[in-house]
Amino acid sequence: MAHPTRSVLYIPGSKERALEKATGLACDAIIFDLEDAVAIDEKANARALLAKTLSEADYGARLKIVRVNGLDSAWGREDVLAFADAIRAGAKVDAILIPKVSTPADLDAVADLIQGVPLWAMMETAQGMLNAGAIAAHPRLEGMVMGTNDLAKELGSRFRADRLPMQAGLGLCLLAAKAHGKIIVDGVYNAFKDDEGLKVECDQGRDMGFDGKTLIHPAQLAVCNAAFAPSDNEIDLAQRQIAAFEAAEAAGQGVAVVDGKIVENLHIVTARQVLAKAQAIAALGS
Numbered sequence: 001m002a003h004p005t006r007s008v009l010y011i012p013g014s015k016e017r018a019l020e021k022a023t024g025l026a027c028d029a030i031i032f033d034l035e036d037a038v039a040i041d042e043k044a045n046a047r048a049l050l051a052k053t054l055s056e057a058d059y060g061a062r063l064k065i066v067r068v069n070g071l072d073s074a075w076g077r078e079d080v081l082a083f084a085d086a087i088r089a090g091a092k093v094d095a096i097l098i099p100k101v102s103t104p105a106d107l108d109a110v111a112d113l114i115q116g117v118p119l120w121a122m123m124e125t126a127q128g129m130l131n132a133g134a135i136a137a138h139p140r141l142e143g144m145v146m147g148t149n150d151l152a153k154e155l156g157s158r159f160r161a162d163r164l165p166m167q168a169g170l171g172l173c174l175l176a177a178k179a180h181g182k183i184i185v186d187g188v189y190n191a192f193k194d195d196e197g198l199k200v201e202c203d204q205g206r207d208m209g210f211d212g213k214t215l216i217h218p219a220q221l222a223v224c225n226a227a228f229a230p231s232d233n234e235i236d237l238a239q240r241q242i243a244a245f246e247a248a249e250a251a252g253q254g255v256a257v258v259d260g261k262i263v264e265n266l267h268i269v270t271a272r273q274v275l276a277k278a279q280a281i282a283a284l285g286s
């Protein structure tokens with residue numbers, strides 16, 4: 001399986017202490033933000049600080065993703081060109097995340113400015129939802145990130161614990177990512193001191209099929225990592241399904257029964273994915 005992306009932590013590119021702290025946090029990926037988390041007066045300093053930090057600091061196996069400002073802003077083009085230079089000079093960056101992607105042309109525009117690094121897309125506009133399939137199909141795209149705050153703003157929807165107003169958008173992007181084999185992670189849970197509410201939202205995202213969730217505070221990591229990792233029961237079931245199916249096959253049968261439920265070829269694919277994910281997480285050591 002690809003690198004786990006259970007927990008994807010945003011860090012404002014301007015916050016030196018948070019950038020330092022993240023070298024020891026149990027997140028699978030980090031989004032180093034130059035966009036909404038950085039005040040206008042700090043944009044240029046944050047860009048320089050981040051380029052320097054990613055050249056010098058050791059974030060280990062965590063995926064390192066830089067969220068630039070949009071090309072329609074005063075800072076976007078310079079952000080992308082600065083990181084193209086920084087990466088050439090040795091900065092460790094695994095992907096560039098583009099905000100408010102509405103069409104594949106938004107990806108083309110950044111792809112033309114920076115080569116050799118995968119692109120990720122923030123999915124957070126109504127147009128982006130409608131074009132999700134074409135965006136996911138872009139050859140440079142590796143991952144999609146739900147931006148549920150911006151989406152709620154565009155839709156004029158209210159925040160609800162069950163996220164009913166978000167379901168169409170979440171579902172469209174999820175279908176698009178899965179159809180094209182791309183990573184997709186869920187949006188943030190804003191109430192970062194509410195563990196119970198966070199768990200409900202993580203479980204909903206995991207049930208839907210998201211690969212993980214974006215987070216805004218280190219206190220959210222443990223709940224999220226647990227929710228998006230295979231549980232002991234899931235691992236045990238996967239192992240028993242594989243054993244039972246192999247035994248059935250050896251006896252010339254195409255179907256096994258485990259815990260009163262049939263197990264066919266397709267369930268074995270899922271079972272093997274569960275075990276591969278558990279192994280990939282164990283290999284991270286967190």
Ligand SMILES: CC(C)(COP(=O)(O)OP(=O)(O)OC[C@H]1O[C@@H](n2cnc3c(N)ncnc32)[C@H](O)[C@@H]1OP(=O)(O)O)[C@@H](O)C(=O)NCCC(=O)NCCSC(=O)C[C@H](O)C(=O)O
Binds near residue numbers: 017019021022037216
């Ligand atoms: C939400 C915060 C502003 C809270 O900050 P603060 O009050 O400083 O938190 P604490 O005092 O509890 O911090 C405790 C320690 O943890 C470190 N810390 C805090 N946040 C982070 C972080 N995100 N990453 C790493 N480390 C962090 C502090 O430095 C403290 O360390 P220590 O000194 O050792 O005790 C703050 O958490 C924050 O700024 N979060 C990120 C906000 C952000 O990035 N927002 C933008 C992304 S969300 C978004 O845009 C989604 C999308 O686009 C959409 O549309 O939905």
Ligand SMILES: [Mg+2]
Binds near residue numbers: 124147149
């Ligand atoms: Mg946003």
